[in-house]
């Protein structure tokens with residue numbers, strides 16, 4: 057059985073007063089964030105607000121210009137970044153696979169974090185069973201033997217989430233997972249994420265989106281970014297409010313929550 061990442065004693069992830077400066081421009085300024093096991097964060101902001109820049113730091117794909125980032129208790133810049141990445145489930149929606157692997161095979165490549173299966177490493181029966189269990193949780197068992205080129209975008213998205221979960225990461229990072237999905241595919245994806253979070257209470261996640269409608273009901277916290285700065289962060293009840301979302305998007309909107317899900321509409325001028 058594949059072993060899980062070592063359990064850090066503190067938070068899974070901690071960013072303190074982080075700046076990212078490129079070509080003399082602040083893409084992030086003074087952003088702090090602390091993520092504990094079982095927390096599911098939404099990272100919200102308009103185009104260009106800095107969401108992907110922040111997610112790249114959290115996924116140990118880049119370093120801050122100033123400030124510190126600790127992932128699984130280890131400080132970026134002081135540890136082998138490849139070793140750290142092995143414990144993070146980072147879903148890249150532009151997965152560069154060109155061969156006709158089946159859903160099961162794609163999910164199993166998560167063990168080696170490779171695009172193609174490693175010809176020298178054969179998965180154990182336990183690992184295959186784990187892959188099949190994740191495929192079931194994400195609701196794509198029906199397509200388990202289907203080839204990658206024949207999958208819909210929604211099926212691909214769910215396959216990649218199952219793949220990212222193969223090494224049993226502590227933290228799952230999702231960059232706009234619902235983009236381009238039709239209504240049914242989006243709802244299936246969000247239901248899959250809710251189920252995953254129920255089945256794995258220790259897992260934490262960060263999901264980037266522009267749209268509140270794309271947040272699973274199991275979202276617990278949010279960080280709102282505007283022009284690289286944090287407008288608000290904390291539990292959803294305190295952050296996904298009409299006032300703060302309007303400020304984050306620099307546009308008057310009205311936020312509602314019904315059956316655990318959020319919706320945003322332009323506020324009607326009085």
Ligand SMILES: Nc1ncnc2c1ncn2[C@@H]1O[C@H](COP(=O)(O)OP(=O)(O)OP(=O)(O)O)[C@@H](O)[C@H]1O
Pocket residue numbers: 078079083101102103104105106107108109110266
């Ligand atoms: N390497 C870079 N060098 C210079 N500017 C960059 C670099 N990467 C991103 N930017 C700029 O930084 C800003 C933030 O980009 P980022 O991709 O983090 O925003 P985002 O919130 O994810 O946007 P979107 O919702 O459009 O994906 C943008 O103005 C972008 O053009």
